[in-house]
Amino acid sequence: MACDCSASSAYSINTKDEKTKSWKKLVNVAVSGAAGMISNHLLFKLASGEVFGQDQPIALKLLGSERSIQALEGVAMELEDSLYPLLREVSIGIDPYVVFEDAEWALLIGAKPRGPGMERSALLDINGQIFAEQGKALNAVASRNVKVIVVGNPCNTNALICLKNAPNIPAKNFHALTRLDENRAKCQLALKAGVFYDKVSNMTIWGNHSTTQVPDFLNAKINGRPVKEVIKDTKWLEEEFTKTVQKRGGVLIQKWGRSSAASTAVSIVDAIRSLVNPTPEGDWFSTGVYTTGNPYGISEDIVFSMPCRSKGDGDYELVKDVAMDDFLWERIKKSEAELLAEKRCVAHLTGEGNAFCDLPGDTMLPGEM
Numbered sequence: 001m002a003c004d005c006s007a008s009s010a011y012s013i014n015t016k017d018e019k020t021k022s023w024k025k026l027v028n029v030a031v032s033g034a035a036g037m038i039s040n041h042l043l044f045k046l047a048s049g050e051v052f053g054q055d056q057p058i059a060l061k062l063l064g065s066e067r068s069i070q071a072l073e074g075v076a077m078e079l080e081d082s083l084y085p086l087l088r089e090v091s092i093g094i095d096p097y098v099v100f101e102d103a104e105w106a107l108l109i110g111a112k113p114r115g116p117g118m119e120r121s122a123l124l125d126i127n128g129q130i131f132a133e134q135g136k137a138l139n140a141v142a143s144r145n146v147k148v149i150v151v152g153n154p155c156n157t158n159a160l161i162c163l164k165n166a167p168n169i170p171a172k173n174f175h176a177l178t179r180l181d182e183n184r185a186k187c188q189l190a191l192k193a194g195v196f197y198d199k200v201s202n203m204t205i206w207g208n209h210s211t212t213q214v215p216d217f218l219n220a221k222i223n224g225r226p227v228k229e230v231i232k233d234t235k236w237l238e239e240e241f242t243k244t245v246q247k248r249g250g251v252l253i254q255k256w257g258r259s260s261a262a263s264t265a266v267s268i269v270d271a272i273r274s275l276v277n278p279t280p281e282g283d284w285f286s287t288g289v290y291t292t293g294n295p296y297g298i299s300e301d302i303v304f305s306m307p308c309r310s311k312g313d314g315d316y317e318l319v320k321d322v323a324m325d326d327f328l329w330e331r332i333k334k335s336e337a338e339l340l341a342e343k344r345c346v347a348h349l350t351g352e353g354n355a356f357c358d359l360p361g362d363t364m365l366p367g368e369m
């Protein structure tokens with residue numbers, strides 16, 4: 001199978017832009033890092049209809065790196081061979097200006113892993129450059145209403161870099177994925193309370209997708225009741241629960257020798273579904289979004305995970321009526337400080353002058369120990 005890697009090569013199943021009574025207009029979904037581990041789970045979920053619905057035909061536009069292009073051809077072949085009725089087009093390429101054309105969703109997963117001995121500031125720079133370029137490409141060729149979910153780490157700051165490089169796309173459309181952290185927090189609360197996962201609601205992850213993230217047990221509910229009324233073990237909530245969620249990714253790597261891919265893919269599906277379906281009455285979900293105009297007093301102009309609701313139109317609003325206490329606020333401020341430091345460290349990529357790196361030494365990505 002030949003591939004012209006300077007352009008995208010189409011593995012066309014049916015490129016016709018169909019619109020009938022029962023089929024919706026084709027949705028263009030771009031995925032970067034499409035030959036990676038997370039995408040290996042995610043792409044098949046997207047193609048199956050479990051994300052956008054069983055009446056939603058989909059075109060997948062897969063972005064790889066030069067090194068992964070052959071693997072990407074293999075991915076496209078597997079997708080073709082799966083005969084998904086909703087999958088109308090698969091295209092692959094390594095040029096974001098080609099692959100992101102008309103994208104209505106951009107799931108930005110591809111990034112470099114932090115190598116042994118690599119400083120966090122170096123990772124911020126290497127991956128930041130990827131997201132600066134991809135932001136520019138989205139700005140140039142994607143749908144003006146594209147929804148962007150940044151997964152590649154450090155995802156909050158990568159999302160900030162991306163949106164700063166895409167001034168013609170609303171900053172509100174950019175998300176950093178913290179849904180895996182929300183799911184992990186829900187799982188821990190359900191296990192402790194001895195209830196099924198779906199009884200846990202109103203779970204907020206505040207802040208950075210790092211070990212400073214703040215799983216909020218003050219506002220979360222179990223069976224509609226405040227968590228603190230159901231789980232009386234305050235010491236567990238304040239110490240063990242929080243640490244377990246913050247370090248879950250690292251523990252998983254230690255046990256399995258690789259980072260969470262399947263559960264991350266599931267959480268990307270959850271994140272998209274939360275935006276394309278109305279949020280159940282009284283509930284909310286967590287996602288890392290642009291802070292400018294937030295009602296909580298969190299610093300403006302960073303990407304911070306906060307509680308959101310959606311009408312199901314792809315957009316969201318911040319939830320206003322959340323409680324705050326000193327314990328919660330103190331930890332939120334720590335995550336905020338980390339993100340402000342990350343922002344200073346990538347100033348050269350956001351158009352804000354010279355970078356200055358003074359990152360707090362004790363914080364890491366959830367996958368790092």
Ligand SMILES: NC(=O)c1ccc[n+]([C@@H]2O[C@H](COP(=O)([O-])OP(=O)(O)OC[C@H]3O[C@@H](n4cnc5c(N)ncnc54)[C@H](O)[C@@H]3O)[C@@H](O)[C@H]2O)c1
Pocket residue numbers: 032033034035036037038039063064065067068109110111112113130150151152153155176177178179180181209259260261264367
């Ligand atoms: N936010 C979260 O909750 C969360 C959870 C898990 C992993 N992650 C992050 O997701 C990222 C991907 O994880 P993975 O396990 O799929 O990694 P992976 O190494 O298996 O796959 C990454 C892929 O991206 C490709 N890539 C690298 N640079 C690229 C570029 N500029 N453009 C397009 N593709 C590029 C690589 O060739 C590789 O195929 C990592 O940064 C990881 O830390 C985030």
